[in-house]
Amino acid sequence: MPDQSDDTDVIIRVNNLEHSYGSFKAVDGISFTVKKGEIFSFLGPNGAGKSTAINLLITLLTLQKGEAWVAGYNVADDPQKVRESIGIVFQDITLDRDMTVWEILEFHGRLYNMPREPRRKRIEELLQLVELGGKRDERVKNLSGGMKRRLEVARGLMTRPKVLFLDEPTIGLDPQTRMKMWDYIRDVNSTGTTVFLTTHYMDEADHLSDRISIIDNGKIIITGTTWGLKNSLGRDHIYLETSDNERAIRSLRDLPAAGEIRAKTKGFNVPVTIDGTKALPGILDILRREGIEVTTINIHKPTMDDVFVFYTGKEFRDDPGARGSDINARQSGRRGG
Amino acid sequence: MAYGFATIYWRDMIRFIRFKTLLFASLLQPALWLAFFGIAMASNFDRLLAGAPVIPGVRVIGYLTFMGAGIIAMTTLFTSLFGGIVILFDKNWGLMREILASPMNRNHIIFGIGLSGITKSFIQAIIIMVFGLMLGAGFFVGYTPVQTVFSILGILAFVGMFALGFLFLSAAIAISMESPEGLQGVITLLTMPIFFASNALYPIDAFPEFLKVMSTYNPMTYLINGIRYFAIGPDFMAIGKHYSYTTGDILVSYLGLIVFTVLMFILAWWRFKKAIVT
Numbered sequence: 001m002p003d004q005s006d007d008t009d010v011i012i013r014v015n016n017l018e019h020s021y022g023s024f025k026a027v028d029g030i031s032f033t034v035k036k037g038e039i040f041s042f043l044g045p046n047g048a049g050k051s052t053a054i055n056l057l058i059t060l061l062t063l064q065k066g067e068a069w070v071a072g073y074n075v076a077d078d079p080q081k082v083r084e085s086i087g088i089v090f091q092d093i094t095l096d097r098d099m100t101v102w103e104i105l106e107f108h109g110r111l112y113n114m115p116r117e118p119r120r121k122r123i124e125e126l127l128q129l130v131e132l133g134g135k136r137d138e139r140v141k142n143l144s145g146g147m148k149r150r151l152e153v154a155r156g157l158m159t160r161p162k163v164l165f166l167d168e169p170t171i172g173l174d175p176q177t178r179m180k181m182w183d184y185i186r187d188v189n190s191t192g193t194t195v196f197l198t199t200h201y202m203d204e205a206d207h208l209s210d211r212i213s214i215i216d217n218g219k220i221i222i223t224g225t226t227w228g229l230k231n232s233l234g235r236d237h238i239y240l241e242t243s244d245n246e247r248a249i250r251s252l253r254d255l256p257a258a259g260e261i262r263a264k265t266k267g268f269n270v271p272v273t274i275d276g277t278k279a280l281p282g283i284l285d286i287l288r289r290e291g292i293e294v295t296t297i298n299i300h301k302p303t304m305d306d307v308f309v310f311y312t313g314k315e316f317r318d319d320p321g322a323r324g325s326d327i328n329a330r331q332s333g334r335r336g337g
Numbered sequence: 338m339a340y341g342f343a344t345i346y347w348r349d350m351i352r353f354i355r356f357k358t359l360l361f362a363s364l365l366q367p368a369l370w371l372a373f374f375g376i377a378m379a380s381n382f383d384r385l386l387a388g389a390p391v392i393p394g395v396r397v398i399g400y401l402t403f404m405g406a407g408i409i410a411m412t413t414l415f416t417s418l419f420g421g422i423v424i425l426f427d428k429n430w431g432l433m434r435e436i437l438a439s440p441m442n443r444n445h446i447i448f449g450i451g452l453s454g455i456t457k458s459f460i461q462a463i464i465i466m467v468f469g470l471m472l473g474a475g476f477f478v479g480y481t482p483v484q485t486v487f488s489i490l491g492i493l494a495f496v497g498m499f500a501l502g503f504l505f506l507s508a509a510i511a512i513s514m515e516s517p518e519g520l521q522g523v524i525t526l527l528t529m530p531i532f533f534a535s536n537a538l539y540p541i542d543a544f545p546e547f548l549k550v551m552s553t554y555n556p557m558t559y560l561i562n563g564i565r566y567f568a569i570g571p572d573f574m575a576i577g578k579h580y581s582y583t584t585g586d587i588l589v590s591y592l593g594l595i596v597f598t599v600l601m602f603i604l605a606w607w608r609f610k611k612a613i614v615t
Contacts (some may be wrong), residue, residue, distance in 0.1 A: 060438055112441075
């Protein structure tokens, strides 16, 4: 059945989606909508259920429970129509090692039935964009990891689809290429393509997205605009390290300007609803009266890290040190985050 | 999406030509069968049957000519049954996801693989015919050039239909399997009865009853009937047995191949529809 909602602004609608592998619930009853023309992100650690959710939306997995519409078509009833409306960049390398760079793009364009002229033109544009112009006749197996990733992203951009799904698009890219990729994703978005992105990079979600859903253990924790989520944590965060953190937190609990104080490894974070520089003297007064010595002070606007920690109640599981194992997982098997 | 299969075909042919060793081996292998097994067996059979009674007016053909048709069929069987293996590799390397998530109708994957398999089988069949003629097989004896061309087309029509059927079967197995080793095992199990319970290397008349039934309804037997009819003629003697085919027999054989191929397509279509590749 078609998407019967009156809201013509919505391009993806998901109602109570669930998916299990055996007894493991990878996606646990998520509902959300994506508006036409926006960049929407699933932000969460590896294993949160992001890729499973994407695989359901792009019709590679069959729906077990719940409903989903993409570009106005029901994912279960009209998979063919959904596939015609979308483009995908997979999380894993899915390139034929024995084909050349040019052949990979040509094959993809032909799969999507692009006419010859625009297809050839797009290939040239994209080869320039991802700086693989000099490698066009090189076989994929001779490319470096970063080049392969760039080629994959270029492939996902071959067709200008209504919705572009990007599953961890910048994994394994150097910072420069990442920035360039972000620019290009924004360019594509500005031509009217809705972008659905999964990422475990806070900065990526923050820089690119109009709206973000924080996802963990198969559930959506919260959805909002990037600024809305950050503002919901208070106007400023004052980070303090003191001689006695526990006592300091207790003595600041009744401070009128403070939200919920959260302990960090070496100090604690005090969210305030007024300008941090104005709130700070009062806080320091209280601590001085209690005889607590302050060793470090830092005032910052709430970041996506703060948002994530606040709403999931835990530090982000995927620290940079864990990224090595992430790359390995990409090569050995699939069904990542 | 009318030309989706052409895209799959294009890619599979790139791979066929690119792997030089594999290409060379796949072209050389049938010729070697004919050269070693064929000549060895022929020298024995032809000596043993030297004094056998003959029917006046019926052409007696040597064993090499007889089994040459069997070798074409065998090569087509092997090439086709292994033709689907690319699907398993694509699946395991994640390449199939790109294709399955694209708007291309999934039947085009099956047709594209089928078409490239047919191309490979045609090349091999022609090589065997040429090589067989060089070794002294009595193909197309007494044919006019027009008849020869017509006969080659007839052989290719049989080879093509047979190859398509087994490529569909191979594709259906490949999309359902997890490991290349498993696929290899299943295919090896299949090739034995199909190849040996047929008239490829010997007549089936003296078989025990159940083997005879198996052989009679074996697509391999249909294919070999067709090849012998076109390459040797409708009436000949080989290994002391009189073979005669009517046009009706040959049409029935071809119809048998069509039925088999349609059934295999339905099987592949069903397996692909159910395929979940993530």
